[in-house]
Amino acid sequence: xxxxxxxxxxxxxxxxxxxxxxxxxxxxxxxxxxxxxxxxxxxxxxxxxxxxxxxxxxxxxxxxxxxxxxxxxxxxxxxxxxxxxxxxxxxxxxxxxxxxxxxxxxxxxxxxxxxxxxxxxxxxxxxxxxxxxxxxxxxxxxxxxxxxxxxxxxxxxxxxxxxxxxxxxxxxxxxxxxxxxxxxxxxxxxxxxxxxxxxxxxxxxxxxxxxxxxxxxxxxxxxxxxxxxxxxxxxxxxxxxxxxxxxxxxxxxxxxxxxxxxxxxxxxxxxxxxxxxxxxxxxxxxxxxxxxxxxxxxxxxxxxxxxxxxxxxxxxxxxxxxxxxxxxxxxxxxxxxxxxxxxxxxxxxxxxxxxxxxxxxxxxxxxxxxxxxxxxxxxxxxxxxxxxxxxxxxxxxxxxxxxxxxxxxxxxxxxxxxxxxxx
Numbered sequence: 133x134x135x136x137x138x139x140x141x142x143x144x145x146x147x148x149x150x151x152x153x154x155x156x157x158x159x160x161x162x163x164x165x166x167x168x169x170x171x172x173x174x175x176x177x178x179x180x181x182x183x184x185x186x187x188x189x190x191x192x193x194x195x196x197x198x199x200x201x202x203x204x205x206x207x208x209x210x211x212x213x214x215x216x217x218x219x220x221x222x223x224x225x226x227x228x229x230x231x232x233x234x235x236x237x238x239x240x241x242x243x244x245x246x247x248x249x250x251x252x253x254x255x256x257x258x259x260x261x262x263x264x265x266x267x268x269x270x271x272x273x274x275x276x277x278x279x280x281x282x283x284x285x286x287x288x289x290x291x292x293x294x295x296x297x298x299x300x301x302x303x304x305x306x307x308x309x310x311x312x313x314x315x316x317x318x319x320x321x322x323x324x325x326x327x328x329x330x331x332x333x334x335x336x337x338x339x340x341x342x343x344x345x346x347x348x349x350x351x352x353x354x355x356x357x358x359x360x361x362x363x364x365x366x367x368x369x370x371x372x373x374x375x376x377x378x379x380x381x382x383x384x385x386x387x388x389x390x391x392x393x394x395x396x397x398x399x400x401x402x403x404x405x406x407x408x409x410x411x412x413x414x415x416x417x418x419x420x421x422x423x424x425x426x427x428x429x430x431x432x433x434x435x436x437x438x439x440x441x442x443x444x445x446x447x448x449x450x451x452x453x454x455x456x457x458x459x460x461x462x463x464x465x466x467x468x469x470x471x472x473x474x475x476x477x478x479x480x481x482x483x484x485x486x487x488x489x490x491x492x493x494x495x496x497x498x499x500x501x502x503x504x505x506x507x508x509x510x511x512x513x514x515x516x517x518x519x520x521x522x523x524x525x526x527x528x529x530x531x532x533x534x535x536x537x538x539x540x541x542x543x544x545x546x547x548x549x550x551x552x553x554x555x
Contacts, residue, residue, distance in 0.1 A: 138257055139314040145253050146208055149246045151305075153209035153295065155282025155316045159202035159308060164277040165193040171383070178387040180396055192274050199265045199308045204315070206250075206307040207275070207282040210243065211298040212236070214417075214426075225491040227449035228484060231391065231415025233303060234471040235447050241469070243268045243305050251307055258311050265308040275304040283316040286353040286361045289381040290369035290419040296359035299426035319361070322352035350381060361425070369419035374408040378419075390416035394483045395475055400513060400542070403549070406486045411452070413483040414472050447472065452491065455484045456499045481506075482514045489518030497522050501530035512538070513546035520550030 139156065146154045162168075171177070195202055214232045221227060233239060247266040254264070267273045276293045280286055285295040285302070292300040352362035363381070370378045377388035386392040390412050393401050401409070420426055447470055458466065460477040467473045472480060485503065488496040496518070503515035516534065519527040528551070535547045 136314050138254075138311065141257070142206070142250075142254060142313065146206075146250055149249055150210065151208040151246070152211050152298065153207075153284050153302070155207045155279065155284045156313050157205045157207065157278055157282040157318075158315045159195050159199075159205050161194045162192065162274050162277055163281070164274055168192060168274070174385075176379075176383075176385045176387065178392060178396070179398060180386065180392075195273065195308055198273075199310070201262070201310040202265070202308045204309050204311055204313040205278055205282070206309060206313070207279045207284055208247075208250075208305045208307070209279065209284055209293075209295070209298075209302045210239075210305075211295075212239070212301055212303055214301050221449040224449065225411050225487075226452055226493065226495075227411065228413035228452050228455060228487055229411050229416075229449060230413065230447055230472070231417050232301070234414055237469045238471045238473070239303050240268050240270065240471075243303065247305055247307055251309070254307075254309060254311060260310060262310070264310070267306045267308075269304065273306050273308075275306060278306065279304055281318045283318055283355060286319055286351070287382065288369070288423065288425070289350060289363045289367065290378070290423065291382060291384045292420060292423075294361060294423070294425050296355065296357075296361040296425075300420050300423060301426060317356045319353035319355045322354065322362070366424060368422040368424070372418055372422045374410065374416075374418060375405050390418075395479070398479070400510060401482065401486060403517065406517065407490060409483075409486050410490055411487040413452075413455075413480065413487050414475065452484055452488050453496065453499055456481060456488065456496075456503065478508050478510060481508075481511050485511065485514035485518045489514075489521040492521050492523075494522055494524045494526070497524060497527045497530065501526070504530060504534040509540040509543045512540070513543040516543065516546040516550040520553035 143154045195205055212233050222229075236242075244266065247268065251264040251266065254260070267275070269275060276287055276291070279293045285293045285300075288294045288300065290300070293302055293304065294300045295302060350363040350365070352360065352364070354360050367381070370381060373389075375388045375390060375393075377385050377390075379385050386396070388405065390409055393405060393409065394412060394414055394416070447467075455463075458477070458481075463477045463480065464473065475483070481503070485500065488500060500515045500519050500522070503511050504519075506512055506515070512534070516531060519531055531547055531551050535544070535551065538544050538547055
């Protein structure tokens with residue numbers, strides 16, 4: 133039997149812990165099982181082999197694989213603020229761009245204690261002795277699908293969850309629990325409601341106005357709050373993706389996504405995609421920045437976000453020439469409480485090398501030349517690529533010297549190709 137009183141008190145407690153959104157779905161099989169299997173079969177997960185493991189797929193398809201006694205899946209969301217960067221920072225190719233969710237402290241470390249606290253409170257209320265199962269995108273849970281099922285938003289063409297008021301600047305978390313709580317109603321498709329009223333966007337841009345007034349050509353959703361949402365005919369996220377990572381609306385080929393390339397990919401970034409990365413060194417915000425649902429003023433609707441995700445000033449747009457010189461200890465110290473620590477020195481400096489190559493300024497040549505002697509072959513190879521895009525005699529000389537001393541075959545290929553590019 134559903135406990136309506138407990139459900140309401142749980143939601144109030146979750147908001148008090150700092151969550152902006154709370155929804156509940158009945159625990160059971162996911163409605164996205166077939167879509168997940170098709171996505172994996174096409175190889176769109178790239179090197180993220182953990183997604184395709186049989187046990188992980190089974191757990192994503194049915195949450196009972198994680199907690200057999202589960203009866204409710206509590207989905208929570210926090211809207212992280214997006215402070216506008218000063219133009220001189222945002223447009224400076226000598227600085228690294230970082231996805232806005234990583235401007236503050238690592239959100240995993242911020243949200244997990246609150247999830248444990250919520251489970252502890254729920255156990256005290258129900259008398260449960262066992263632990264629930266929490267997840268902050270680190271367990272096999274289809275968070276966005278469950279969030280839509282729990283009525284927290286709709287999935288946009290950019291594959292992000294979009295809330296009608298808060299947009300898509302959302303971080304999701306889940307708590308799987310044995311208590312039978314009142315489930316929230318998922319949004320209804322427009323074809324399931326009487327009349328498709330115009331979509332109201334919280335944005336006064338001409339693009340938003342055009343989207344609001346057109347006949348939707350993608351699913352339109354109505355929520356129990358009477359709010360409506362949908363992408364209509366808008367394709368800004370698809371068109372503006374620097375690497376053209378969307379093979380179709382609602383379908384992302386992660387192998388081309390800048391977030392995947394700069395965070396999840398452990399090896400070399402494909403040469404043909406490197407120029408499109410610009411100066412992104414950790415993640416990417418483009419497909420959300422261009423979305424009409426992400427009007428700036430909506431940040432006022434997020435009660436907890438500003439205090440919880442105060443930005444670390446050094447992480448807004450760090451100078452590339454500072455980062456490229458840091459050793460492992462210095463990087464660990466600088467980013468010890470940041471999401472950037474996930475990629476380590478090897479991954480971060482690989483990304484920095486690509487950004488320096490895209491900058492193409494001769495001022496970067498000395499630092500890149502020093503990386504040609506780095507103990508890590510991956511960094512030597514990407515430094516060589518970057519030097520090949522700096523058309524100075526000094527860059528050419530550094531590559532010539534490196535060619536004579538390099539033993540790693542993959543790095544030798546990078547140097548050879550860079551020499552072909554260099555004057």
